Amino acid sequence: MFRKLVSVSLITMLTGCVLYPTTRDYYKPIVQAGQEETASSGCGYHKAKYDALEQTVGGITVRVYPRLSSEKTLMVNFGLESSQDSDHLKLNAVISNDVQLNEESESLTLTSKYLHDGVYRTWYSSNAFQLTDNPNQLMISVSDSHGKTYQFMFEFTTQSDIYYASINC
Numbered sequence: 433m434f435r436k437l438v439s440v441s442l443i444t445m446l447t448g449c450v451l452y453p454t455t456r457d458y459y460k461p462i463v464q465a466g467q468e469e470t471a472s473s474g475c476g477y478h479k480a481k482y483d484a485l486e487q488t489v490g491g492i493t494v495r496v497y498p499r500l501s502s503e504k505t506l507m508v509n510f511g512l513e514s515s516q517d518s519d520h521l522k523l524n525a526v527i528s529n530d531v532q533l534n535e536e537s538e539s540l541t542l543t544s545k546y547l548h549d550g551v552y553r554t555w556y557s558s559n560a561f562q563l564t565d566n567p568n569q570l571m572i573s574v575s576d577s578h579g580k581t582y583q584f585m586f587e588f589t590t591q592s593d594i595y596y597a598s599i600n601c
């Protein structure tokens with residue numbers, strides 16, 4: 433028995449993987465027509481892996497990644513992929529439980545931009561939004577520089593899960 437335990441421990445250490453049970457409180461994507469679930473990272477949660485939404489229209493892909501940074505503080509990150517350097521995103525609305533959280537003039541903060549294989553990948557972050565009540569429903573609306581509006585829906589949920597990490601992630 434001891435040899436098996438040592439063998440399993442050694443294999444785990446050599447592969448660099450860690451796995452443990454947990455729960456995750458997160459915004460689960462509600463997929464609408466033309467949208468797909470996507471993951472915010474390669475490693476991490478198993479059942480709750482898909483925690484973001486993406487939509488592609490006319491060669492432009494928009495991704496939205498909402499997360500709670502504390503019990504009542506919402507952060508949203510955005511990704512934009514386009515063949516045009518001039519394309520950008522504009523925040524229209526962040527609505528939680530029918531309450532608009534953002535100001536009309538609020539803009540997104542550009543966090544990084546790079547060109548890879550002919551595609552510009554641009555990342556934005558929002559300001560922190562303070563939630564007034566328990567976060568159940570979330571709707572996020574953005575527009576691209578061509579005037580196309582994208583609307584993404586999420587619902588807050590708690591999921592029992594396993595978390596895995598690796599030195600390869």
